[in-house]
Amino acid sequence: MPNSIDVVVIGAGLSGLTAARLLRASGRSVLVLEARDRPGGRMYGFDVDGRSIQIGGRWIGPGQDRVKSLAEEFGIEAIEHDGFEDAGSVIGGAGEELRALARRIEALAESVPLEAPWTTPNARELDGQTLATWLSANAPADVATAMGTSLTSFLPEPQDLSFLHTLFYTKSNGGLVGILGLDGKAHDNGQFVGGAHRLTDALYHDLEAHVRLNTPVWKIVHDRDQVQVHTADGRVSAGYAIVAMPPVLAGRLQYDPPMPPDRDYLTQRMPIRGKIAVALLYAEPFWRDGSDTTLVADEDVLLWDEGGDHRPVVLAGLISIRRSRELAGLDAATRKETILGYAARHFGNQATQLSDYYEINWAAEPWSRGCNSFMTTGVWTAWGYSLRQPVGRIHWAGAETSPYFVGQMEGAVQSAETVVETLLTAG
Template sequence: MIENTRQPEGQRERQPKRQPKRQPEQADVVIIGAGFAGLTAARELRQAGRSVIVVEARDRIGGRTWLDTRLGRPLEIGGTWVHWTQPYVWAEMKRYGIGTVQSPVPETAFWWADGKSHQGSPEQLLNEIDASNRQLMEDSRLYFPEPFSPLAHLGASDIDATSLAKKIADLRIADYSKDILESFWALNFNGPIDDAAFTQALRWVALTNGDWKICFEACATYKLQGGTLALLQEIAAGSDVRLNTTVVAVEHDENGATIKAADGSVFQADHVVCTLPLGALPGVSFEPPLPDSSRKAVSDGQVSKGTKAWIKVKGTPQPFVALGSADWPLNFAQTEYEADGDTILVAFGPDASRLDTTDLVQVQAALELLVPGQEVLEVASHDWTADPLSGETWPMHRPGFLSEALAAFQASQGRLFFAGSGFANGWGGFIDGAIESGLEAARAIQDGSLA
């Protein structure tokens, strides 16, 4: 369980009124957040000769990636999957000699469409999605001919106000196909698609040369050998990381930056890199304030407000994949691990507020809709949406973010820079995007890019 290190107001009032004043710590760069973006930026800057301090509110590194021992084995509670179409994470894996582990290949599939359940082969389910998804994504390369430069072609701004739900509604397809397609994209956005940016979906598929099947393979097939922690520890080696240090304020001007933490710690630096997700930024005050477009994006938040759960079920069912209705508490599940005669599934749902994953009765009912006949034994999960240090799962943007806010977050704001998966040019929402963004921030500081 991740605990918020910020003190409740009542506890603050009970503290002694006079605290010894701490001397600010000095560094060339202070990085807020020890996820993949922050640790990558720290390594690059440190290797370039800069002094760097990484401050992290949690009691661990990794941010929204978290390898933890649950249900009797190491499980990825947050971000998990990687792919060779993701050049930044793939290069890091090669740098440190880390391979991949493939998820089990499903042998049967369950899905819900047109008001009834269906069962067949996984290939049949993919074929049921294929024609409508190809129609939906047919212009991905037209709008994003250079997927790692999404702002280079202004044509994308013409459709950035469009929601994914509207584009699907406008397709001339049967309700059966529409039901499957809506659930497929609710899974990818980990949230309802009514407020999901169509451009976000196009960007993902453009990154796999317009092939939605390869994009889907990148989302849920290959895991890091040794888990995400293995790669995190390699990247973090040698960096000065301060855990349990929650930043509450950032002030910067032409002379440098001051970073203040809830425990009274103060850091001063030439530059500061903030890698917090949109959902956590309301907990930090910025002076001068962020640009209007950035503040609006923070206020709107991300679409991704869903659930990821590891579910142990009794026995060893045939490996399966299941896709339910877009509005079910769980709309996806697949088998992942054998566990002493039982099986561990990974499952996702679009709205964390609709499923209490600590209640086995609720989880049993939700799974029964997807795959009848499975007996739930245990569940492991974390409510990333309710966690004030994240406020979201993986970053999935709303309409308008690409054309109105991304450039502002990517630009230096005096001494302040932003990095993170949500601000990446390429694989936004993935480990790859976080690494890319961390590299970009480090390069901008090294190049002396100041507004």
């Protein structure tokens, strides 16, 4: 490893790789250190018989122009999935009451300053209750249940989630009606041709000489002049460090001197939750016969047709957080049988006659530990300011740190742009 560089980036996900590329384009020397044996972080996919299989982050939508422009630079096309026009109908049951509740939450979210949610009017009151508490006090039981179930496609379970964070997420991502497809269409229904992992693969190959895979970082020593990043293979000295990891994992690194107390308290209280993602491969799309249904959901599973005419065809799925925890304790064969049972519930016994099966339990991935980070009650108002605030020469990046499109690929790119601009301004 080089002894001294301008910036060391920890994490070769979308945000870390984008930051490294921008720094290189500005003439800075960069080294990216990645614990995994692959780039991409939570964007993960591969090819099977010429068919792209995605079991990581993939969706893009309106307003997410930075990530689309970045993909275009590598010749990666974004297309809309054409089978989700009726996405809002999968929630079921509550109809107009659910839309009215979503609009009410949107109206409350308008008061949240995305750059500083802790300054929201009545912030402590909003942050002091969970989403579940607010729903139970403000909606009929069936509507509250439907809303909570719907939101777990994007957020953790309502009883774990600060209501202020719910409002922040709502405004950051363009509104709850659109997020949930309650206006009769799915908003985040775009994908990159060949899979989102093509984008991080392209960034990696563009930077390959400046990326080290299989290189977990365990310690960062920092002072007013430099940082020293320690790995099993040695150490790297740099002018600055960008830590592009989920906050809870960033908090597990050793720092010398230690992080300020408020930053430490934040990372201890900003957990991440993970689901089991699956790809079910079939010789033929039997579920398309005489049906327009391409997206189904219940309290256990969300399943959708990946579309296209290429064989094999794919039903992709996400298992609920609660069921994922239960299934994680089963042996692989029993877990697969149970998940196929969920598919059969919606598509009949033919769903159990598949040609191949892939799964990943994101909660069990050691360098992710989940999919979506979030704020528990009281965190935004007590320590939220430290989420994006640099600590000396250590800066933070990632989809969680962006005020806009938080948790999305767009947010990861915006976060990278922001931190690079800050570093370049600092010199």
